[in-house]
Amino acid sequence: MNRRTIMSIVGGLVALAVTGVGAYRLGTQAGAHGPAATSAGQSASSAGMDQPGRKVLYWHDPMVPGQKFDKPGKSPFMDMDLVPVYADQNGPAGGVEIAPGVQQNLGIRVVEVRKGSLTNSLSVVGNVAFNERDLVVLQARSSGYVEKLLVRAPLEPVRKGQALLQLFVPDWVAAQEEYLAIKRMPAGPDTAGLLDAALQRMRLAGMTDAQVRQVSVQSQTSPRITVTAPVAGVVTELAAREGMAVTMGTPLIRINGLETVWVNAEVPESAAAQVRPGMAVRATSPAFPGTEFSGKVEAVLPEVAASTRTLKARIALANPGGKLVPGMFATIRMTPAQSRETLLVPSEAVIQTGARTVVIVAAGEGRFSAVEIVAGAEADGQTEVIEGLGAGQKVVASGQFLIDSEASLRGSLQRLGAAAAKGSAPAGPTKAATHRATGKIEQIAGDMVTISHGPVPSLKWGAMTMGFAPPASGMPKDLKIGDTVQFEFQAADDGVFKLVSMSRIAGTGGGQ
Template sequence: MNRGLIAVALAAVSLGTASGYGLYRVIMTQGEDTSSREAGIGAPEKKVLYWHDPMVPGPRFDKPGKSPFMDMQLVPVYADEAGAAGDDGKVGINPRVQQNLGIRTTEVARKELAPVVSAVGSIAYNERDVVLIQARSNGFVEGLHVRAPLARVHKGQALAELYVPEWIAAQEEYLAARRVGGGTGLNGLAKAARQRMRLAGMSEDQIRTVEARGNVQPHQAVTAPVDGVVTELAAREGMTVAPGMSLFRLNGTGTVWLNADLPENMSVQVRAGTAVEAQVSSMPGMVFKGKVSELLPEIDPATRTRKARIELANASGELTPGMFATVSLASAPRAAVLAVPSEAVIQTGERQVVILMQEGGTFKPVDVQAGIEANGWTEIRKGVEAGQTVVVSGQFLIDSEASLKGTATRMNAVTQATHRTYRTEGKVEDISKEEATISHAPIPALKWGEMTMEFALPAGGMPKGIAVGDKVVFEFSMPKEGVYQITTISRATASGSGGRKAAGAS
């Protein structure tokens, strides 16, 4: 291993404010330094980009001079310092290192995204296929053919045998009227008697049976009007029935409902008629297709979901109410939008960031506003433009590099301990509502010489008795970069005002 490289790394570890940062920078620049030495290229003359005050790094100046904020000279920032906190957060990485890190990029493009909404749900009976069978006259249940609920029945199948005295009287009257007419057809009296049977509650099938057999039918069968399942069974053999009493409740099974629970924020992407594909765990590999019948106008307050009612064909009866199902709903494609691969978006919780690759091989993190996601692509509503290049892989290493460079710049400008308190003395030059201008003594702990600068007033304001021109002893801290907050201040005593003393940190 190169001994010089080892020495540089050890020096960075021992002298740097963060040992990991020093070693990291040595490794990151190794490829660039080695390639320069191998090519025999000397260090080029540095180009000054701008000048700034390290203690107030935001404002930039196009020429050297004295800082308008502090009693000190402006400091130059060179072109090869790309990636410092004062250079818009850009970071430069040697191409050889980029290749070693496996950094991949792609262009921001316009795409038609059709997001697929995934949800879960359960199978239920189609409530539109419900049939209720009731008693229409007083009578008795003489026989019962279906004795348990959830039994499957077919259209025309006998469910029960009823004995209804009123029906017997109506049948006898009808048959007598036909005999009076000679049995050749329905006269006026026979028609009236037939209508009476219908009003008594007999069905057309039961009336036709009486006409065909020509005699009274004391027991009448109640048959199933549809294919389905007996979901409710109220009839019992031997019981008395009255008009309006429910005997059976049938539910057809030719179609079923799939009630899917859609997350509240995704339900807006679904409309009635949206195509659906569903799968159930008991039949792996089988896909059931249908459409959204309607979105129920209600949000579950506990789960924050909205139900989508989906109708599925069930001719073979394989889908049974209560089955658990997974659902995929494909919304209609939207107009082309700016999009990047989803893996290019860094989610920080409060921010969404992508890393842009700029001319000259530098990288810059940019805040974006992301939209819908579909097929591995994410819509970008704000922050980038078509044709720009974003980093797809390795962006976390670049983001870490930018953060390390920004941290190093701030540490050089201020100091590691920004929350320490410093004590010094000086003379009050001016007092405003929020600040006091003080000419203070040198502060060796901060490597400051004598200077005049502004300090934020204490939390309770300037104490009474201190005026412009007074000599004071005060302490201050730096709660954030570029802010100098007075914590305590008092007038200097006679013994302490004879000359300025060197101040330090407390």
């Protein structure tokens, strides 16, 4: 970043700070001549206008914009006046205004909220292993001796039909000699039966039909057999050695094919419901950058590893050229067949604060505001928006952190400006303190109780109507709208006041 760019960004931030202070002073000066001078008991509907021709929706503290008040006055959070929010205000409260030149210097990029299909893809890793279904075991079909070994060590690659070893089988000599002796006999009524019996004895000795035909055609004994590879692959086990004696059924060689391989993928327990046998997958390996291997899920093994909380998914991959070998790592990308249409924003536009999820909305004419959203799934650089935005709105995809920081700075400057005007430092209530008041229940909603209460000496509040979060144990069942109540409340960490206890004052009541 060169010197000119740095100076441009610094100049932009200074301009934003000056704009924030000016906007705050303009609002407080206008508010001083409006209904802020009216009595604390006057309602918002009667006060109505804070500036000529502009309707006030509510008042709030810019540092705690979530808490709304129906009357002007002192902020219960800071030593400053509440700021009005107007009906014709462009965009949500708490935004900032940035000149086009400053936007360019800050690198602000705006994208549109769009509808689209979000595919919940799943990426997992695993190890390549031999496909056990391509395993071939070669055994001795007769007792004999290993005369010659043509494969010397395990893991040697072999071709289909390649000679592996030679066996000398003494038992074959007697069966073959008997067959040839009967074949040389003069033809007679019993010759055909004897010949068939001799052929059967050669087969029972372990000779194949091809070997029997060879003896019949050549009319000479063949006590040796050459064992060949029935498939192409790798010798995974070599039990035979030259000169060793073998009996019928002795394992000689194990061969694994490499036309297909297995990948034992580790699937998180939370994502197990997304994986189904038969699901198509694509795989990549660090050993072959840019090469993809296709396959499908064969099975999800019914066992969870206690240490990693994962299940094993057995995936069969086509392996052209035998590139993948056991022990390699592979990344598997699974894509469910179904997708759904939803609102999407770039994932880079979403700011995760830990307590909430927000995006910066461009309201037009250089105004930007932070809007809290409910985010859903994320895939391919896109994030699903469940609540908080509509299609066609514009959000900031780059530079949003500078705007968010500037919005916070503006609130700080407003607070400091009000403190300087009053000649005192900002001060707020002690959140751990419990305050008491008496008032009338105006409205009961699911997450808010609106009460018109009298003065609160511990906070130096006058009479006002405001919302409170209900008690943690829930609203008392015997209270209703119109009841006069005595209540206790505390300030929560998010700036909203929370009821601790409530009780109806005897001899009062109301309702609707």
